[in-house]
Amino acid sequence: MIKTCVVIGSGNVATHLARALAPHIEIKQIFSRNIGHARELAASISPACNAVDEADAVCRDADLYLMAVTDDSIAALTESIKWCGNGIWVHTSGSVDAGVFERRRSRYGVFYPLQTFSKSKPVDMSQVPLFVEANEERTAEELQALASKISGRVSRLDSEGRRRLHIAAVFACNFVNYMWTVADRQLRMCGTDIHALDPLLRETIEKISSLSPAEAQTGPARRGDTHVMERHIAMLDEADARLYELISCQIYNTYHHEQD
Amino acid sequence: MIKTCVVIGSGNVATHLARALAPHIEIKQIFSRNIGHARELAASISPACNAVDEADAVCRDADLYLMAVTDDSIAALTESIKWCGNGIWVHTSGSVDAGVFERRRSRYGVFYPLQTFSKSKPVDMSQVPLFVEANEERTAEELQALASKISGRVSRLDSEGRRRLHIAAVFACNFVNYMWTVADRQLRMCGTDIHALDPLLRETIEKISSLSPAEAQTGPARRGDTHVMERHIAMLDEADARLYELISCQIYNTYHHEQD
Missing domain, CATH: 1.10.1040.20 (ProC-like, C-terminal domain)
Structure with missing residues (x-):
């Protein structure tokens, strides 16, 4: 069961997902190249949530690493955070294959919210369709269980469907x-x-x-x-x-x- | 002031406009090539409203002749109803010039509702923008006054703007x-x-x-x-x-x- 999470990214999608997840799991860190944005988002989550901007500072024992970054940064960022623990790595992109994590992580997948987000505009996440995918059944089930905590519209979908x-x-x-x-x-x-x-x-x-x-x-x-x-x-x-x-x-x- | 009207046409636009106008002016006739449709619409308006399908049967003393027919029929129908009284002739098209009535009628214009209508689906006409145009100021004012009875969003607009x-x-x-x-x-x-x-x-x-x-x-x-x-x-x-x-x-x- 997913109980702790690191959010990688501090843009619109990261912000809306972090806020929606916070009541259900512990968001331990926000990692962003822009430390100002990371601090702002972390502060809005909880006093225990830290902001970091260096790959080495990312904690290694989270259950979930949620990458809400631009499509092109996913592979490079996964590469730069080199160690590979037991946590599940997911990105939130509509058009990047889950396979981007292959051979870099043992458990991975996708956590795709189908919505257009603006930071300043609240979104009722319970109505946002969430599509999950994973490299193995157990991981898919854990992601689906987590997704169901924040949205009433969760489905499984493979990379081509997505x-x-x-x-x-x-x-x-x-x-x-x-x-x-x-x-x-x-x-x-x-x-x-x-x-x-x-x-x-x-x-x-x-x-x-x-x-x-x-x-x-x-x-x-x-x-x-x-x-x-x-x-x-x-x-x-x-x-x-x-x-x-x-x-x-x-x-x-x-x-x-x-x-x- | 417009007090009586003949509706020419029995399709979606004719139906919705006739029903919206009926509480404010007397709809004397529905003219349609399809007498069945004309009868159906007339019956839904009032027992005093007649259905006719021949040009000669169109009454000559109405204040308004509202043509809600296909773009291509406007000129031909205006031609086939040959006599020219004092009533105002308008069509409801977005793309036909008011000038289609020139030399055929003395008072004429356009009464254009900007909405997509389906017969079976009720429309709140008070919210539908209505655009009016006429060949003379007095006629434009009468059309505008009538339009304002059924919609809160009435504007003047010339044929190019329309x-x-x-x-x-x-x-x-x-x-x-x-x-x-x-x-x-x-x-x-x-x-x-x-x-x-x-x-x-x-x-x-x-x-x-x-x-x-x-x-x-x-x-x-x-x-x-x-x-x-x-x-x-x-x-x-x-x-x-x-x-x-x-x-x-x-x-x-x-x-x-x-x-x-």
């Missing part, structure tokens, strides 16, 4: 946000902004609670209304026009396929 | 829904569906209540994480990969422009 989940999140969240950026720019040209669309956005997201997005699709491309599409494209700058054309074309092909 | 609003709605609603379709497809490949992302979707939409979408942008392209992007693209089929590449490239260019 990467697909991450792709889905990029489309559903990052790319969606970019569509809103384009919409916002168009609206500013007529003296308003994205908030003119608030009721439409709410309705759009509500629809997919009862229909699949494929069923909920509407709009000129769905209807095959080429006149409207042509007029729209003529009003857009080159980059937005390319985007409009490609997405419309894919929507059109999805729904008018059988009639061609 | 078309830009419609483009924005296509990006923010139709294209967003398509991004969710792609995400849903990816998630089904690992045994789940779009609802695994519910907390992420809620957080994504909540973020833009306090930040502009341009400020709220996150993700691999925003960070310039080319390794992750390449791995994602390698896992997608050709169509989804083209979409991923184009959107990522535009996000990257938006945020890394100054560093190139």
Whole structure:
């Protein structure tokens, strides 16, 4: 059973996970290259939680080493903290294989929270889906038990599944946000902004609670209304026009396929 | 002042507008090529509301003729109902110029509700932004007064502004829904569906209540994480990969422009 933990990292994910875990296990240390950030986070956890910024200072007897760092730092940091004890090492990334720990640690896995975090904005972790993976069944069970203490939505998922989940999140969240950026720019040209669309956005997201997005699709491309599409494209700058054309074309092909 | 109205059309927009207007003005007739639909809608409005399906049967003394029909039918239907009285003619389209009525009617305009409607799903019309336009000030004022009876969010907007609003709605609603379709497809490949992302979707939409979408942008392209992007693209089929590449490239260019 996991009772003690070292958190490696002091960014958004580290902060939210450390705070959510603190009532359930002892967070012994926060390790970060930025000692100021590490101290700040450690202080918000408990007086017994220390901040460290050197690999040698990381305590060796924790049950869990939770690495919430950028994808590219995972391998290098695992290398620089050379000793290998009995603790479980996990990272929190959507797109890095669990195999990054292979031959460097004996027990390892992934502890992936599917959410977009900002330090200043509280998150209800009990609603955040957590996906765990491990190199052996016993470790997976321990991680799953720990995850279940902070979230009601815990699943097992292998590295390929997790990467697909991450792709889905990029489309559903990052790319969606970019569509809103384009919409916002168009609206500013007529003296308003994205908030003119608030009721439409709410309705759009509500629809997919009862229909699949494929069923909920509407709009000129769905209807095959080429006149409207042509007029729209003529009003857009080159980059937005390319985007409009490609997405419309894919929507059109999805729904008018059988009639061609 | 507008006291009586003929609704031309019996689809989603006609249905929701007729029902919202009925407590405030007399809906005398529903005109539709599909007399069954017209009868159904008329019956849900009041016993005094008639259903008609022939141009000659449209009553000539209404104050308002509200055309909620497909974009392509507006000109043809206005032509087929030949007589021209003193009533105000409006359509409800986001992308057709008010000028479609020029030389065919003396008083005309647009009554555009910015929302996605489904017949079976009730809509709180008081929250739906309504945009009005007319060929003369007096008519615009009458339309605005009527719109204000059913919605707290009424604005004047000319045809070009309305078309830009419609483009924005296509990006923010139709294209967003398509991004969710792609995400849903990816998630089904690992045994789940779009609802695994519910907390992420809620957080994504909540973020833009306090930040502009341009400020709220996150993700691999925003960070310039080319390794992750390449791995994602390698896992997608050709169509989804083209979409991923184009959107990522535009996000990257938006945020890394100054560093190139």
